[in-house]
């Protein structure tokens with residue numbers, strides 16, 4: 103495997119797929135690698151209709167969006183390696199476990215679109231079988247069609263917790279409650295409203311103290327918190343549940359960027375440490391781009407825009423598109439991103455993104471373009 | 474606990490009022506009620522409307538606005554909204570009933586003609602409803618539109634439904650055929666004495682005059698209100714305590730003359 107690709111993309115989520123499409127349609131030779139057997143990243147297990155903009159295919163169910171993006175990329179000649187994990191990176195070379203053997207992929211440009219990983223929390227009994235991430239539960243139920251049991255508990259009221267809870271109801275699994283430590287619902291109200299109509303309580307200022315059972319989860323102990331988030335032990339009660347799904351946020355999956363020597367910044371609102379990048383999605387390392395949740399936890403629509411941006415910027419550096427074309431597209435992309443990053447949920451991400459761009463600019467003067 | 478969408482996942486009364494089209498519009502026939510009040514980045518409803526009755530505009534986080542005079546109540550927006558937050562309310566259906574068309578994504582699907590339990594935004598049983606229509610729109614990617622008829626006074630309260638449960642069918646007052654759920658609903662709506670329940674539901678007004686259901690009704694009230702059963706007094710008894718022919722009453726009247 104010594105052929106040289108114009109671009110290698112790691113991660114076939116919405117960000118990676120959009121990057122592949124932009125490069126492919128300009129004539130670049132592109133390979134995209136993903137450890138999952140299906141395209142779409144987070145999308146392929148999403149059976150709900152995506153919120154977002156109709157220009158980003160919102161309104162369709164997530165797994166269909168992933169399929170549609172993959173089909174477009176394939177038509178453009180993008181090469182797909184699914185069920186293939188990238189385990190190492192040096193310079194312009196990736197080490198990939200593909201069909202049981204390690205292969206090397208060489209590429210002039212590398213785009214890292216590896217998404218994010220779920221945050222775990224620890225409490226008494228949190229290592230018992232039956233305590234799992236909400237995303238893992240989704241994979242189990244939506245993909246493998248395995249039920250975790252008759253009745254479950256969801257910890258965390260962000261969109262992931264709310265959406266996974268709804269999907270469990272659709273699978274015929276009872277949801278005892280969604281519990282949330284803070285004093286308002288974190289995700290979108292419409293997602294909470296679906297659960298409430300089905301009679302599922304969303305309990306604010308409530309936390310999980312323990313999960314218990316002989317060989318697996320049989321009960322969860324919950325308790326309320328006061329307005330200063332202090333535990334009120336006297337309020338503790340037990341729920342009989344077969345599983346506890348934790349939806350406590352996501353962290354960008356950036357090991358490969360650390361290994362490659364990217365400079366990092368930290369933003370709590372964007373999920374923690376993220377590789378510094380400019381508005382072209384270029385990192386501090388030459389020929390190395392990022393896009394999507396790895397560049398800050400957001401949504402599929404923003405991931406697609408960032409993926410397009412990274413793809414176009416790489417295509418321009420490779421000589422597949424002019425600077426004028428890139429700048430024209432970039433302007434449109436940032437117009438859309440700006441509206442996506444507005445409103446009471448989005449504006450903080452806009453502010454934080456600009457901080458990251460600014461930090462990148464401050465530390466590396468070769469950064470050419472700002473917003 | 475504070476109420477409102479971000480606190481309990483249900484629109485508060487004020488929030489509900491803010492999304493309802495004008496009363497005159499309801500009188501004219503089916504219209505969309507868009508229960509989407511947060512500035513989230515989402516706009517499929519705008520494009521779904523063939524009559525351009527929903528406006529979001531270039532700023533995708535703007536809250537959708539309904540131009541109620543353009544809306545014909547076709548339901549395409551309800552079928553496509555990813556948040557399942559749009560309902561079509563037809564207050565013109567009949568003098569006593571309204572039709573609510575809502576998005577539905579659970580199996581088993583109801584069948585036309587089924588009697589179901591209409592539930593509120595918080596999932597509480599409100600009143601029985603009848604399934605009028607079950608329809609599938611291609612543009613909805615699998616979401617089903619279910620139309621149910623509900624008592625008109627609940628057209629802004631009922632927002633989903635569930636299959637009838639055993640308690641919804643279990644008769645407590647045999648003479649008037651009043652179910653346990655109907656009694657519980659009356660209690661939740663403020664009837665906390667046996668007499669109130671009787672006035673609200675007719676339970677205990679039949680041939681046996683409450684002989685067989687009175688205790689059950691007291692038990693249910695105690696359960697619902699948390700009162701102890703001894704506190705729930707029987708209703709005030711009136712003569713006749715047994716059914717008697719009307720002629721006897723007439724005769725009694727005569728004696729007093």
Ligand SMILES: Cc1cc2nc3c(=O)[nH]c(=O)nc-3n(C[C@H](O)[C@H](O)[C@H](O)COP(=O)(O)OP(=O)(O)OC[C@H]3O[C@@H](n4cnc5c(N)ncnc54)[C@H](O)[C@@H]3O)c2cc1C
Nearest residue numbers: 113115116117136137143144153188216217394395401402
């Ligand atoms: C339950 C849930 C519901 C959501 N609902 C919505 C919604 O309605 N609307 C919306 O806009 N957004 C939604 N999102 C968010 C959205 O899915 C993500 O923001 C989006 O998928 C991020 O895209 P991405 O391409 O950056 O990463 P991902 O989609 O996470 O894709 C990353 C891919 O990289 C692969 N990968 C990672 N590391 C490696 C490696 N070393 N080797 C090979 N492959 C690797 C992974 O297997 C994965 O396929 C939801 C998320 C969740 C969890």
